[in-house]
Each structure stands twice: as C-alpha cells, then as structure tokens.
Amino acid sequence: MAHLFVVLDGLGDRPCRELKGKTPLAAARTPFLDKLVEKGKTGLLYTIDRRIAPESDQAMLSLLGFDPFEYYTGRGVLEAYGAGVRWQKGQIVLRGNMAKVQGWIIKHIEWEKGIKQALSILNRHFKKRVKFVHTVGHRFVAIMKGHPAITNTHPGYQLVRGAVTTALPIRGFDLEPLECRPLDRRARESAALINEITAVSKRLLKDKVLLFRGASTKLPKLKKLRKWSIFADIPVEKAIGKLCGMSVLRKESNLQKLATKVEQTLRYSNVYVQLKKTDTYSHQGKPILKKKAIEEFDLNFLGNLSLDKQIVCITGDHSTPSTLMAHSRDPVPFLLFGKGKDSTKSFSAKECRHGSLGTIFGKEVMQLLR
Numbered sequence: 001m002a003h004l005f006v007v008l009d010g011l012g013d014r015p016c017r018e019l020k021g022k023t024p025l026a027a028a029r030t031p032f033l034d035k036l037v038e039k040g041k042t043g044l045l046y047t048i049d050r051r052i053a054p055e056s057d058q059a060m061l062s063l064l065g066f067d068p069f070e071y072y073t074g075r076g077v078l079e080a081y082g083a084g085v086r087w088q089k090g091q092i093v094l095r096g097n098m099a100k101v102q103g104w105i106i107k108h109i110e111w112e113k114g115i116k117q118a119l120s121i122l123n124r125h126f127k128k129r130v131k132f133v134h135t136v137g138h139r140f141v142a143i144m145k146g147h148p149a150i151t152n153t154h155p156g157y158q159l160v161r162g163a164v165t166t167a168l169p170i171r172g173f174d175l176e177p178l179e180c181r182p183l184d185r186r187a188r189e190s191a192a193l194i195n196e197i198t199a200v201s202k203r204l205l206k207d208k209v210l211l212f213r214g215a216s217t218k219l220p221k222l223k224k225l226r227k228w229s230i231f232a233d234i235p236v237e238k239a240i241g242k243l244c245g246m247s248v249l250r251k252e253s254n255l256q257k258l259a260t261k262v263e264q265t266l267r268y269s270n271v272y273v274q275l276k277k278t279d280t281y282s283h284q285g286k287p288i289l290k291k292k293a294i295e296e297f298d299l300n301f302l303g304n305l306s307l308d309k310q311i312v313c314i315t316g317d318h319s320t321p322s323t324l325m326a327h328s329r330d331p332v333p334f335l336l337f338g339k340g341k342d343s344t345k346s347f348s349a350k351e352c353r354h355g356s357l358g359t360i361f362g363k364e365v366m367q368l369l370r
Contacts, residue, residue: 010279012319043357062362074216082235
C-alpha cells in the first residue's frame with residue numbers, strides 16, 4: 001500500500017481578528033479534508049520539540065525520521081546543493097536573503113525585486129573573495145573561504161544548539177541586521193567578512209541589505225528511504241530529498257495537474273509533497289489569503305485524488321501565525337488516514353488536540369506510517 005505524505009508549510013496559526021477569532025484552517029471550508037478526518041486519526045504534532053520554532057528544512061528532516069540535533073549541518077549547504085551550486089573544501093556556504101530597509105530598520109525581510117542585479121553588483125565588488133548565487137525568489141547563497149562557527153545576521157533566526165535554530169517573532173519590532181559574531185577563534189575572519197558584506201550591501205544597494213544564516217561546510221549523511229518520490233520546487237526540499245534517496249520530481253504549480261502527477265506516481269512509489277503558499281501568506285500577515293490557499297488545496301488537490309487505497313498523512317512542518325509573520329513553537333494538527341479512525345470531526349488544532357494520537361513528535365511520524 002502506497003503512502004502519501006502532504007506537508008502544508010506553516011499550516012499552524014492563531015485566532016485572527018480578520019477571521020472573527022478563528023484560525024485560517026478552522027475558518028476554511030474543507031469538505032474533502034473533513035472526509036479524511038472522519039475516517040482517520042488525528043493528534044497534535046511538534047516537529048522537533050516544544051522549545052523550537054523550526055525552520056522548514058530542520059522540520060522536514062525530523063518528519064522523515066532524522067533528529068536535527070544529530071543530522072542537521074546548516075541551511076547554507078542544503079540551499080546550495082538543492083540549487084545545483086558547488087563549493088570547494090575550505091569554503092563555507094551561507095543561506096542569504098535580501099531585505100528592504102529604511103535607514104537600518106528592516107521594512108520587508110524577504111525582498112525579491114531586483115535581487116539578481118543586486119547580487120551582480122556585489123559579485124563585482126567582492127570579486128574572488130565571495131561568490132553570490134541566486135537560487136529562487138528572495139533566496140541566494142554566499143560562498144567564501146572561512147570557518148562556519150559564526151552567528152546569523154538574520155534577526156529572525158537564533159542558534160539553539162549546534163546548527164539547529166529557532167525562529168523569533170518579527171511583527172511589531174524595529175529589527176536591524178545583527179552583527180555576525182565568531183563562536184570559535186578560527187571563525188574571526190569569517191565573521192569580519194560577513195559584517196563587511198552587510199555594510200557594503202547597504203551602501204551599494206541604498207534601501208536594501210543582505211541577511212545571512214546557516215553557515216555550513218558539509219552536507220548531512222542521511223539513510224536512504226526506499227521507494228519514495230518528492231515533488232519539490234524549493235532548493236532545501238530538493239536537497240533533503242536527494243540526500244535520502246528520493247526521486248526528485250518537478251512540482252506543478254497548478255494543483256489539479258499536481259494531483260494527477262501524484263496519483264500516477266503513487267502507483268509505483270510513496271510520495272512526499274510540500275506546499276508553500278500557506279507559509280508565504282503567513283509571513284506576509286495575510287490570514288484571509290492563507291484561508292483561501294487551504295481551500296484551494298482541499299478542492300483542487302485533495303478533490304482530484306482517489307485515496308481509498310493509500311495511507312495518507314497530512315500535517316504542517318511548523319506553525320506560522322499570521323499575527324507574528326514568523327514561525328512559532330505552537331504545535332500543528334496531524335492527520336493519519338488508512339490506519340483506523342477516532343471521533344475527530346474536523347481538521348484544526350482545536351479539534352485535533354482531542355484526537356486519539358495525542359501529542360506526537362516529528363521523528364515518530366515515519367514509524368506511524370509503517
């Protein structure tokens with residue numbers, strides 16, 4: 001029996017004024033999802049642990065059965081590997097994004113417009129010292145010689161232990177790029193260069209600045225998962241899929257076409273799908289659009305699948321409350337279809353709290369699917 005594992009990025013939320021005190025998920029009309037809930041089991045999920053507001057790549061590792069505290073080596077190398085960007089021994093890779101600023105105050109933390117031109121300007125300035133490569137959207141990687149034991153300059157993510165981070169709230173705060181600090185004597189030059197890049201990017205780009213996180217040198221070594229395919233369009237998803245032996249397939253942006261491809265793939269493989277729109281609208285503080293994205297997923301994706309003979313898992317990789325515009329520690333609703341049923345009637349954090357699966361953690365999910 002094939003398995004379908006669907007992750008709605010940033011699915012979890014908090015009650016919103018715009019939705020009359022409901023979360024986007026609770027407010028959404030989801031008849032096809034509700035049918036699965038009525039025949040399945042539910043619970044609440046912490047993808048890493050109760051203390052962490054996870055980044056998506058760390059959460060994905062955990063959902064696939066890999067403890068991030070043991071396996072995660074940093075965001076930079078995953079971003080580069082997934083985008084087909086190479087680096088050499090002795091170089092570090094950082095994940096970056098461009099932010100729009102007024103003075104030094106960040107007004108938009110993920111600014112995409114003009115990013116290719118901006119990186120071209122900085123490549124000419126830094127020449128062989130640093131290489132900037134655009135990946136997708138507001139994302140890029142920076143490659144340079146150095147040691148990876150440095151802190152992030154992105155104010156939305158704080159190191160916890162090793163390379164694992166926790167997200168911080170950003171809405172309502174006057175945020176500025178952070179100073180990069182060395183965590184090891186050998187990393188002093190790396191930190192100094194990142195601080196130089198920050199200052200130069202602000203001077204050359206005027207109302208924009210580069211933010212960095214996830215300095216790393218080596219890819220994680222992951223055990224292979226047999227007979228899995230992944231529909232991915234974001235570099236880190238592709239990277240993790242490749243590293244654990246999944247077939248990486250192109251993800252259609254049209255949900256009906258994606259459903260058709262998923263159904264075809266389920267004939268010979270288990271399938272993992274991660275959908276980004278829910279998280280995107282949360283980061284923009286737009287709960288009504290997030291609600292609509294959930295409804296579109298229900299109608300156009302689930303509504304075009306025949307799932308009577310599959311084991312289906314639907315959940316989120318983390319919560320991204322629209323009121324925070326950032327990831328949070330809140331658990332996400334979890335649905336398991338095809339392995340028995342309980343009395344849950346609808347798919348929301350409030351309802352799933354009473355589901356028979358109780359509270360579970362990301363590293364337990366693959367065991368539940370077996």
